[in-house]
Amino acid sequence: xxxxxxxxxxxxxxxxxxxxxxxxxxxxxxxxxxxxxxxxxxxxxxxxxxxxxxxxxxxxxxxxxxxxxxxxxxxxxxxxxxxxxxxxxxxxxxxxxxxxxxxxxxxxxxxxxxxxxxxxxxxxxxxxxxxxxxxxxxxxxxxxxxxxxxxxxxxxxxxxxxxxxxxxxxxxxxxxxxxxxxxxxxxxxxxxxxxxxxxxxxxxxxxxxxxxxxxxxxxxxxxxxxxxxxxxxxxxxxxxxxxxxxxxxxxxxxxxxxxxxxxxxxxxxxxxxxxxxxxxxxxxxx
Amino acid sequence: xxxxxxxxxxxxxxxxxxxxxxxxxxxxxxxxxxxxxxxxxxxxxxxxxxxxxxxxxxxxxxxxxxxxxxxxxxxxxxxxxxxxxxxxxxxxxxxxxxxxxxxxxxxxxxxxxxxxxxxxxxxxxxxxxxxxxxxxxxxxxxxxxxxxxxxxxxxxxxxxxxxxxxxxxxxxxxxxxxxxxxxxxxxxxxxxxxxxxxxxxxxxxxxxxxxxxxxxxxxxxxxxxxxxxxxxxxxxxxxxxxxxxxxxxxxxxxxxxxxxxxxxxxxxxxxxxxxxxxxxxxxxxxxxxxxxxxxxxxxxxxxxxxxxxxxxxxxxxxxxxxxxxxxxxxxxxxxxxxxxxxxxxxxxxxxxxxxxxxxxxxxxxxxxxxxxxxxxxxxxxxxxxxxxxx
Numbered sequence: 001x002x003x004x005x006x007x008x009x010x011x012x013x014x015x016x017x018x019x020x021x022x023x024x025x026x027x028x029x030x031x032x033x034x035x036x037x038x039x040x041x042x043x044x045x046x047x048x049x050x051x052x053x054x055x056x057x058x059x060x061x062x063x064x065x066x067x068x069x070x071x072x073x074x075x076x077x078x079x080x081x082x083x084x085x086x087x088x089x090x091x092x093x094x095x096x097x098x099x100x101x102x103x104x105x106x107x108x109x110x111x112x113x114x115x116x117x118x119x120x121x122x123x124x125x126x127x128x129x130x131x132x133x134x135x136x137x138x139x140x141x142x143x144x145x146x147x148x149x150x151x152x153x154x155x156x157x158x159x160x161x162x163x164x165x166x167x168x169x170x171x172x173x174x175x176x177x178x179x180x181x182x183x184x185x186x187x188x189x190x191x192x193x194x195x196x197x198x199x200x201x202x203x204x205x206x207x208x209x210x211x212x213x214x215x216x217x218x219x220x221x222x223x224x225x226x227x228x229x230x231x232x233x234x235x236x237x238x239x240x241x242x243x244x245x246x247x248x249x250x251x252x253x254x255x256x257x258x259x260x261x262x263x264x265x266x267x268x269x270x271x272x273x274x275x276x277x278x279x280x281x282x283x284x285x286x
Numbered sequence: 287x288x289x290x291x292x293x294x295x296x297x298x299x300x301x302x303x304x305x306x307x308x309x310x311x312x313x314x315x316x317x318x319x320x321x322x323x324x325x326x327x328x329x330x331x332x333x334x335x336x337x338x339x340x341x342x343x344x345x346x347x348x349x350x351x352x353x354x355x356x357x358x359x360x361x362x363x364x365x366x367x368x369x370x371x372x373x374x375x376x377x378x379x380x381x382x383x384x385x386x387x388x389x390x391x392x393x394x395x396x397x398x399x400x401x402x403x404x405x406x407x408x409x410x411x412x413x414x415x416x417x418x419x420x421x422x423x424x425x426x427x428x429x430x431x432x433x434x435x436x437x438x439x440x441x442x443x444x445x446x447x448x449x450x451x452x453x454x455x456x457x458x459x460x461x462x463x464x465x466x467x468x469x470x471x472x473x474x475x476x477x478x479x480x481x482x483x484x485x486x487x488x489x490x491x492x493x494x495x496x497x498x499x500x501x502x503x504x505x506x507x508x509x510x511x512x513x514x515x516x517x518x519x520x521x522x523x524x525x526x527x528x529x530x531x532x533x534x535x536x537x538x539x540x541x542x543x544x545x546x547x548x549x550x551x552x553x554x555x556x557x558x559x560x561x562x563x564x565x566x567x568x569x570x571x572x573x574x575x576x577x578x579x580x581x582x583x584x585x586x587x588x589x590x591x592x593x594x595x596x597x598x599x600x601x602x603x604x605x606x607x608x609x610x611x612x613x614x615x616x617x618x619x620x621x622x623x624x625x626x627x628x629x630x631x632x633x634x635x636x637x638x639x640x641x642x643x644x645x646x647x648x649x650x651x652x653x654x655x656x657x658x659x660x661x662x663x664x665x666x667x668x669x670x671x672x673x674x675x676x
Contacts, residue, residue, distance in 0.1 A: 110328075110637070111325050111331070112331050113331075119633060123633040123634055124633070126633065153474075156409050157410055157411070157412070157472070158407065158410055159401075159407050159410040159413045160401040160407060161407050162401070177398070177401055177405065178395065178398075179394070179395050179399055179401050179402065180394015181389075181392070181393055181394075182392075183410070183412050183468070186334060186469075186628075187472045187473075189473050189474025190633075191331075191631055191632040191633050194331055195324070195334060197323055197324050197327075197329070198323045198325035199322075199323055216395075217323040217324075217394065218394025218395040219395060276473040276474055278473065
């Protein structure tokens with residue numbers, strides 16, 4: 001009896017130590033690979049700098065850590081401009097969805113796919129005060145999309161690194177690696193992710209943009225800040241659709257001289273659900 | 287030992303045939319889902335996990351519950367559990383296989399499932415869940431089989447197996463802890479974001495698993511002449527009672543935190559689950575009957591198991607009490623917990639989930655497969671017991 005107990009304590013002690021130690025070692029080993037090197041090879045895209053998507057590699061385990069240097073793309077959405085021009089929001093949504101061959105479902109359909117969409121102020125900012133709303137916030141819609149968080153919970157949750165944070169701050173999707181577990185959808189606090197519940201090609205028989213691939217069924221998709229357009233030196237489709245209205249400003253948040261930083265300096269802006277610590281890269285002027 | 291599963295009386299064959307029919311229907315429905323996509327389910331953009339993941343979550347608990355037999359027997363040398371410990375180990379095998387089937391049924395691209403191993407991602411809780419679930423499955427198959435073989439030969443089990451037996455105990459705790467971590471580490475899902483989720487999962491697991499074993503042991507006594515022994519059953523009921531009470535206590539604590547703090551995010555889901563949530567003049571309450579079913583069955587089951595007469599003198603009420611507890615905890619964790627967590631959605635809109643018929647048939651198919659496997663495993667275990675007795 002006593003002997004059994006002693007044996008058990010030995011085994012239990014050793015396995016506890018192994019259990020506590022192993023994750024730390026695994027983490028150390030993986031982070032030791034260093035994501036910097038992986039991305040350095042993809043850095044040839046020039047100082048406009050969208051990383052080629054195939055270079056996401058294995059090095060993203062540490063993506064929740066702050067990257068002080070390098071590009072961090074972000075966006076400012078000026079709701080005043082959208083309020084002044086009610087048709088502009090729809091134009092931006094259409095431009096994005098046409099650009100990325102997003103199949104169209106009836107509004108509110110459970111299978112709906114949305115990369116960027118219009119919603120009420122109370123839905124976009126549920127943590128902000130909704131009592132005694134002014135006319136503008138009560139009557140108008142707000143554009144919402146993926147926030148390309150600095151600490152993306154979806155990247156933390158993904159079991160295959162199919163969603164990962166690029167060195168330029170963009171949270172990307174690898175449609176070919178995604179297993180469709182939808183853990184990222186549960187993890188995203190902004191509802192920015194959509195799943196292909198059905199075969200997209202049957203809903204969108206002819207692509208609206210032949211240059212962008214349609215997805216297969218069973219994978220998650222979302223806004224990618226038009227990483228492929230950025231690589232060509234163009235602005236994201238929604239920003240281009242907003243044109244010179246100044247309603248959407250896109251740029252490098254880490255560059256103190258960029259236009260977006262100038263706008264952020266001159267205006268009071270808010271982020272969605274800042275209390276969660278995700279640190280969104282999309283800012284709103286309300 | 288597999289030959290023991292091949293011989294059986296008519297009832298045994300009829301039971302397997304019935305399960306087989308549901309397995310076949312479930313299989314056909316899965317083929318339909320595989321060819322069409324998960325759009326055939328009731329899940330959608332807002333309720334992105336449904337019956338499959340909620341069943342998975344519940345069954346992880348049933349699998350972990352087996353440890354309530356292994357631990358007293360192997361660590362505290364509680365001899366009365368000697369005969370039924372194998373039932374706990376084999377239940378864990380069947381429950382874990384159901385878990386893996388539910389995960390596969392839920393994947394959008396099941397063919398790519400091995401990507402989880404090809405691209406190991408230690409910061410994802412799903413990666414760790416994969417490791418502990420498969421590890422616990424391996425340990426139970428190994429321990430169950432080696433010990434049963436030794437028993438059959440009338441020799442003591444080899445000493446090396448005890449290393450695996452003892453390892454299986456922290457593994458049992460870990461499978462349900464890591465499963466809880468799938469939920470409780472997600473920002474912006476207030477109902478799940480609670481440190482009490484893992485202990486609550488364990489409490490409900492240690493009630494649900496043993497409750498199922500006692501219920502099945504009572505059936506085996508009638509149909510297979512297998513007597514687990516009064517002392518063993520009585521001790522298990524004690525475990526079930528305490529675990530069910532602790533689970534109820536934890537649920538009560540969630541209510542206190544939500545309603546006393548009066549923070550809307552902490553109340554919304556509880557309100558939706560138990561009373562219905564009103565939003566823009568519409569009442570959303572499709573899970574309310576399930577949750578009150580949980581409350582009533584849980585209290586009823588606890589009463590039946592707590593009163594000495596209904597617990598010790600009457601096997602019918604004992605079995606009924608265990609069944610009530612099992613169903614109650616299924617409603618709590620296998621329905622309410624996962625589905626409720628998605629309401630309201632991150633944009634504070636409310637969408638309700640109703641599973642599709644195809645989805646329900648797949649779910650029943652997986653459960654039937656699990657019970658098919660369980661029946662065969664128990665047939666073997668009971669067969670070996672009879673062989674030793676003769």
